[in-house]
Amino acid sequence: MEDIGRREFITSLAKTFLFSTFPVNAFCKTLGNVKIELPAYSFQKYVIPGKRKGKKILVIGGIHGNEPGAYKAAEILSRVKVERGELIIAPRTNVVSILADVRGYNGDMNRKFQYLSRKDPDYERVQEIKELIAETKPDLVLSLHDGFGFHSVNKRAWGQCIVIDEEVYKTFNLGKIAKTVAENVNRHIRRRKWKIPVYNTHTFSPSTKHPEQKKSLTYYCLSKQNVPAFCLETSKQLPSLRLKVLFHLMMLKEFFKIYGVEISPDFDVLEKEVDRFLTPAKFYSVKAEINGRIVEISSKKTFHLHRGSYFKVLSCHGTEGTNVICKDVNLNWRSFHIKRRVALTLKDDFRKIFDFRVVVV
Ligand SMILES: [Zn+2]
Structure with a gap:
């Protein structure tokens, strides 16, 4: 007491x-009662226009609440200026799960993009994410996660990889982009276990082993909004939050390079500042x-x-x-x-x- x-x-x-x-x-x-009122869970979003025209990237963090590497990396990006292109960041899409520190307090939010009852407690938030994509029409969507395990040593693990729904979808060569990012990132990673391979779930194929991915955000972006989308996964089992954020920034840096989006301070500076960003x-x-x-x-x-x-x-x-x-x-x-x-x-x-x-x- x-x-x-x-x-x-x-x-x-x-x-x-x-x-x-x-x-x-x-x-x-x-x-007979005392009324308690708490602030609403707000949908954090940042639109950062660039000084020069270029591609538009939307970064989504925190769909799963117990993945702090993902939402902290997205938050760090929300503080930069954009030199070329445009940046839209939604760092904490699933606030209730982040505060509860669980994957999905109301069930898995990344399985709610195909169909969702209006009665679902996440309904409004999922709608807001969909509207953000529809309104901003990005050239690329990156969904950030800290998955379980290490994909390079266990093919069933979702941690430490770049997930694509197909090698090629319509005109989007997802496999080529993901492989380029993976190769460039892996040059800086010595431990085999920590290397970041590409994981193709073949979601559009009738024989996919992952039909559940049809309910995911990336599948929704591709099939309903015609926007290329990737899942960036670090591992929950990495020894520190700092490392998770670092690996996210390393992957983001390579995607930004391919799309020609330039930020200030640049990724090299952000990577050096991670500790400061993570200080309470x-x-x-x-x-x-x-x-x-x-x-x-x-x-x-x-x-x-x-x-x-x-x-x-x-x-x-x-x-x-x-x-x-x-x-x-x-x-x-x-x-x-x-x-x-x-x-x-x-x-x-x-x-x-x-x-x-x-x-x-
Ligand atoms: Zn996740």
Whole structure:
């Protein structure tokens, strides 16, 4: 139990209600409960036009929540300037799964691009991804992942490879592009296990061993939007997050070279700066409103609130991956009532920063 002591409890009560601008009676409709409101999971997207005209690349990260190499590499790219071409980045497409640090809190999002019920909790987000592709009409889509294992030593493993749906699809020579990227990247990789081969799932072939890939983002891009798309996979089993991000940047660099998209700072500089990008924020806090009173929370704390109160998280401060979740309820819920107590957690992506609690008295 992390409840505060009796004296603190009384102080907290006094602070909460004596200086509250909202009378408790105003909440008679929800009497018996405390309402908790958390910020919506936003769809992060960045459109970075270039100084000179050129090809347009869309980079998608975080479709799977427990793949930080993918979403951190995408986030790093969202901070660059574009010298030639255009860059569109959606670094954290599956925020709820990133904060839960699981592959798919609502099931596998990369199996939701063929058909999806409107009732699915991921429906809106999948639609937003589809609309982003339709609206921006990129020349190339790169979907970033940290897969399991190492494909060069285990052909059934998805980690550490470039996935293509076919060698050639319509006019897109996917195999040739992926092989060029793989060859150039592998020149810099000594360990055989860490080398990045091309993995062809032959998704369009009737005899494909991977019919499930017809539900994926890359298959959707090719078949419905007529855009070449690739999956860039590093391995979950690499010894550090830094290495996962580095391998993503190495692959991205080669794709960018082929498409003639130039960024500033360039990839060589980004690769040297990875550690700095991965350093947690110096200070994390939550700004909340309790019955009309604004409070700033920067460490573990318990709030004792009377029935009929509300506790609304207004904003979170830290990094772009910082948000509050409540593991005591369905993580898709961002507004709910509690009868007894609830623990809220401030997270920076997969990292837990601190807990704070709301107790109904
Ligand atoms: Zn993945």
